[in-house]
Amino acid sequence: MDQNHVVDGASLPFREDPNRRVQRLIHATTVGATDGFAMGIVEYTADEFGEPDLHDDHEGLYVLEGEGIARLETREYALSPGKCLYVPAGTPHSIVTSGPAPVRLLFARSGKVSGQEQR
Secondary structure (H helix, E strand, O other), rough: OOOOHHHOOOOHHHHHHHHOEEEEEOOOOOOOOOOOEEEEEEOOOOOOOOOOOOOOOOOEEEEEEEEOEEEOOOHHHOOOOOOOOEEEEOOOOOEOOOOOOOEEEEEEOOOOOOOOOOO
């Protein structure tokens, strides 16, 4: 495989936000991903819902560690390791931790804005 397609996740920093940490693994800025594809790790640390995220692309999440609650519009879903969550484009959503440790997820996004820097 061409080196331009391989990322060493251990060498990439996390962006620290007030209620989460985000590590962009595959992205326009790491491997030149095109057509708005992005993938990475996100860790949610808040235990209370804040302002929901809202974006114009589709997102898939896979829980790696921890437990949490996802809110999509007004519905809530329990998250635990091995669970997957699909967030349709344009759906307000929030995730909080419900256990003693952060809930850690793998995310993949696809759409016209996923490859841009945003929340």
